[in-house]
Amino acid sequence: MRILIVEDDPRIAADISAALKAASFVTDIAADGEDAWFRGDTEPYDLIVLDLGLPKIDGLTVLKKWRAAGRHLPVLVLTARGLWAERVEGIDAGADDYLVKPFQMEELVARVRALIRRSVGIGSAVIETGLIRVDTRQMHVSTNGVHVPLTPLEYRLVSFLVHNKGRVVPASELLEHLYGDEDAREANALEAAIMRVRKKLGTETIETRRGYGYFVADSAP
């Protein structure tokens, strides 16, 4: 899962980024409205954390532009304490959730997880398919009730596929969502990762649809 953090204070941005990375997300940072607008239009993020006070272009304006262009990805808005006007405007502009500054990182991470789940139509923090079970809060994956330790990359891969269970996910899409824009990888890196996951979770968990991508079956069709 790849997240764009839009925040002009580099310290806060770094903090948020660290917290989200620890929660197995991939993050990019945009420090001003112009950059944010461009990236949000170009890259396929799963969520955007948007601070409103920004140089060049205001956060709300950027949000409105995205919505006008048809971007429907979840946006979590960070707003200064007590500015109710901002909040109302945010709702109108198409924000999906808010967090009032200052906030606890834990809280932010929890909301991000919930928003992403909601955006793919999953209610619970524990996602199950016929073969595996992913606890998104603990970042635990288990087969037959047995916990299987995964490396960060492996977990990101499994998590993304499970969030998109029942759908064939093209390799290109996986690459885009598993890696930030600074570390583009070749397709083979993905194949290697898939193989490593299969070794741990079993060959059947991830199916290959030759020519299309990878597929994780949904338990309840």
Add this chain to the structure above:
Amino acid sequence: MRILIVEDDPRIAADISAALKAASFVTDIAADGEDAWFRGDTEPYDLIVLDLGLPKIDGLTVLKKWRAAGRHLPVLVLTARGLWAERVEGIDAGADDYLVKPFQMEELVARVRALIRRSVGIGSAVIETGLIRVDTRQMHVSTNGVHVPLTPLEYRLVSFLVHNKGRVVPASELLEHLYGDEDAREANALEAAIMRVRKKLGTETIETRRGYGYFVADSAP
């Protein structure tokens, strides 16, 4: 389905081409207006993605020439951000849809699919005939509710025939739309493909009209 990409930046052209190929389209690329004009006049494309800023002949001029010559295939125009004048001119010149640069590939692919459906008079992303059902977004084909896995070529074939259901499609036309101009094939390759599809979906799904071509029955006559 065969698509002409008119774009002078080779990187962007390659990106678009890759995205469309992943969505089971066949693509050719034209890097300047002159080449675009010639190909658009010569080859039977199902859609054209047209960038406006081009060497030799301007994109709008090319579009106008095509329209003047009576070509009515769908054209998706790529326009630079904020150039409203271009947009208005594009409408006048006969563009069917726009996309403002920069954009997400997903969005482009979605619009291309929609335009192609519209051009054959189909509203939904799921096309059904009496015997089969094609989900163009997931690239799924099913008979009697059962998903039938198809190889890329097989899917392209079925997709094209289903988009043209109720009409006899000559073999020559199939060849032109299933393959790019770089990889021309003999007629027998098509026959082999037809046979493979029939093995998977049933002999009745594709009828042979000897001397004329192939035919997929429409469900609602």
Add this chain to the structure above:
DNA sequence: ATGGCGCTGACAGGAAGCTGACAGTCCAAG
């Protein structure tokens, strides 16, 4: 009946994907 169009099974070249080995990088412990 017969010529030709279309069908079919076999085969092979090549592409897509898999796998094991290896090495560079990063981080934590000493």
Add this chain to the structure above:
DNA sequence: CTTGGACTGTCAGCTTCCTGTCAGCGCCAT
């Protein structure tokens, strides 16, 4: 600062599957 281990990208070789070609057969229309 050094060392060791975990993680992961890259490479090379291999396997599997896709698909075009060929050769031969069957069936339809005249």
